[in-house]
Amino acid sequence: MNYNSEMPIYLQVIQDIKKKMVQGKIQPGEKLPSNRELAVIYKINQNTAARIYREMEIAEYCYTKRGIGTFVVEDENMFEQIKEEMAEELLRNFMTGMQDLGYKKDDIIFQIADYKEEE
Amino acid sequence: MNYNSEMPIYLQVIQDIKKKMVQGKIQPGEKLPSNRELAVIYKINQNTAARIYREMEIAEYCYTKRGIGTFVVEDENMFEQIKEEMAEELLRNFMTGMQDLGYKKDDIIFQIADYKEEE
Amino acid sequence: MNYNSEMPIYLQVIQDIKKKMVQGKIQPGEKLPSNRELAVIYKINQNTAARIYREMEIAEYCYTKRGIGTFVVEDENMFEQIKEEMAEELLRNFMTGMQDLGYKKDDIIFQIADYKEEE
Amino acid sequence: MNYNSEMPIYLQVIQDIKKKMVQGKIQPGEKLPSNRELAVIYKINQNTAARIYREMEIAEYCYTKRGIGTFVVEDENMFEQIKEEMAEELLRNFMTGMQDLGYKKDDIIFQIADYKEEE
DNA sequence: GTGGTCTAGACCACA
DNA sequence: GTGGTCTAGACCACT
Numbered sequence: 311m312n313y314n315s316e317m318p319i320y321l322q323v324i325q326d327i328k329k330k331m332v333q334g335k336i337q338p339g340e341k342l343p344s345n346r347e348l349a350v351i352y353k354i355n356q357n358t359a360a361r362i363y364r365e366m367e368i369a370e371y372c373y374t375k376r377g378i379g380t381f382v383v384e385d386e387n388m389f390e391q392i393k394e395e396m397a398e399e400l401l402r403n404f405m406t407g408m409q410d411l412g413y414k415k416d417d418i419i420f421q422i423a424d425y426k427e428e429e
Numbered sequence: 430m431n432y433n434s435e436m437p438i439y440l441q442v443i444q445d446i447k448k449k450m451v452q453g454k455i456q457p458g459e460k461l462p463s464n465r466e467l468a469v470i471y472k473i474n475q476n477t478a479a480r481i482y483r484e485m486e487i488a489e490y491c492y493t494k495r496g497i498g499t500f501v502v503e504d505e506n507m508f509e510q511i512k513e514e515m516a517e518e519l520l521r522n523f524m525t526g527m528q529d530l531g532y533k534k535d536d537i538i539f540q541i542a543d544y545k546e547e548e
Numbered sequence: 549m550n551y552n553s554e555m556p557i558y559l560q561v562i563q564d565i566k567k568k569m570v571q572g573k574i575q576p577g578e579k580l581p582s583n584r585e586l587a588v589i590y591k592i593n594q595n596t597a598a599r600i601y602r603e604m605e606i607a608e609y610c611y612t613k614r615g616i617g618t619f620v621v622e623d624e625n626m627f628e629q630i631k632e633e634m635a636e637e638l639l640r641n642f643m644t645g646m647q648d649l650g651y652k653k654d655d656i657i658f659q660i661a662d663y664k665e666e667e
Numbered sequence: 668m669n670y671n672s673e674m675p676i677y678l679q680v681i682q683d684i685k686k687k688m689v690q691g692k693i694q695p696g697e698k699l700p701s702n703r704e705l706a707v708i709y710k711i712n713q714n715t716a717a718r719i720y721r722e723m724e725i726a727e728y729c730y731t732k733r734g735i736g737t738f739v740v741e742d743e744n745m746f747e748q749i750k751e752e753m754a755e756e757l758l759r760n761f762m763t764g765m766q767d768l769g770y771k772k773d774d775i776i777f778q779i780a781d782y783k784e785e786e
Numbered sequence: 787g788t789g790g791t792c793t794a795g796a797c798c799a800c801a
Numbered sequence: 802g803t804g805g806t807c808t809a810g811a812c813c814a815c816t
Contacts, residue, residue, distance in 0.1 A: 318806060332530050344788060355808045377788050377815040397530055404523035405544055410448050411512055419538055425524055474801045554674060570768050593793045615800035615803045635768055642761035643782055648686050649750055657776055663762055712816045
């Protein structure tokens with residue numbers, strides 16, 4: 311994972327984890343990697359890893375059993391909700407940005423239809 | 430203007446100024462507000478204002494005549510170029526984000542067609 | 549300040565600050581000590597100081613202006629609310645504790661009437 | 668039993684057991700549940716259960732006969748003493764807490780007189 | 787081994 | 802100067 315310098319690492323990792331939950335790579339109720347494992351996986355410090363889970367817990371994406379581990383929330387609706395939230399935010403940012411630049415809906419749709427994925 | 434806490438203020442202001450250039454609210458060759466005025470307008474510190482013009486100068490969006498003021502570049506093509514760059518970046522971010530979430534082009538176009546501007 | 553080993557230091561400091569707000573030693577809207585100052589005052593690490601303000605911000609006891617400082621919330625009602633919350637918690641803990649031990653209300657009132665402050 | 672996350676579980680259980688001794692639910696000289704049973708009753712780990720008896724032994728609330736079990740101390744005075752100690756600590760914590768918040772004895776007595784048990 | 791807390795020391799962006 | 806983030810390394814309580 312390459313970290314963008316504009317956004318704090320811990321937020322980038324949270325976003326990555328949320329993405330994996332939406333993509334089904336992480337299942338509801340699943341045990342997440344331990345702090346120490348997460349630190350290794352993402353090449354970050356253990357404290358940063360701890361902070362990531364702390365913030366995710368506040369957002370109710372996961373919960374913690376002391377001495378046992380951190381677990382993804384069981385609620386399946388949460389996953390759908392996260393997906394929609396993330397999509398909404400992307401859409402809103404994109405549309406207001408494009409409209410600020412003077413593009414109309416039709417232009418935008420046209421550009422998307424024309425969009426090629428990068429390699 | 431409301432500042433998003435995640436992105437440095439000076440970048441947010443630069444983006445806003447670029448937007449105004451694209452929208453024609455700022456014309457090629459036009460004199461920009463002084464550091465002090467900019468600081469007042471955007472409710473930022475004067476140092477931040479100075480930095481904004483410094484960065485924009487580096488990007489060749491404007492130039493400074495000492496003792497006279499800061500001026501927008503005269504080149505009209507530049508404006509078109511900025512517009513396209515910003516649009517491209519918006520598009521790329523949006524599409525990769527949505528595709529990461531599992532949306533296909535058709536879903537995306539559908540959602541945009543359905544998009545209502547906020548009041 | 550003497551730290552009790554059973555409760556995390558940052559929670560003890562938060563409690564102390566809340567107490568000072570209730571006692572009027574800290575006023576609504578007042579600027580709080582900087583992270584670095586707080587660290588010195590309470591003989592804690594700067595990171596711990598930062599965490600204290602972060603948690604207090606989540607609880608909406610204060611808010612932060614980056615590069616400027618951390619400020620107590622302006623809302624005066626908040627102070628009264630904190631006082632009542634803290635008193636309620638003390639009362640609840642005390643009463644359930646005493647009643648668990650078999651004391652009745654009258655015994656308890658009698659003991660309080662009899663209570664002498666320590667030197 | 669609901670465990671408060673701020674205090675170590677073993678301390679919470681010890682408090683609970685002391686409470687039961689004071690309430691007469693546990694009699695002097697009585698045999699206490701085995702480590703395993705205690706672990707099941709309180710939904711804790713067996714190691715934690717062992718630690719609980721170890722600590723209680725140190726405090727001379729009980730003693731262990733190897734191969735037979737753990738027994739509550741026979742001394743009846745001990746029970747009265749525990750009750751008074753616990754009450755004193757509750758009282759002291761409560762009173763200093765309330766006085767720190769600015770309440771006077773009369774306010775406090777009034778609030779207690781007004782106190783309704785929760786269902 | 788797990789999460790939680792704490793320290794020391796550093797660097798960055800912002801005012 | 803301010804707050805925010807990050808690392809390295811340590812200790813503790815609990816399973």
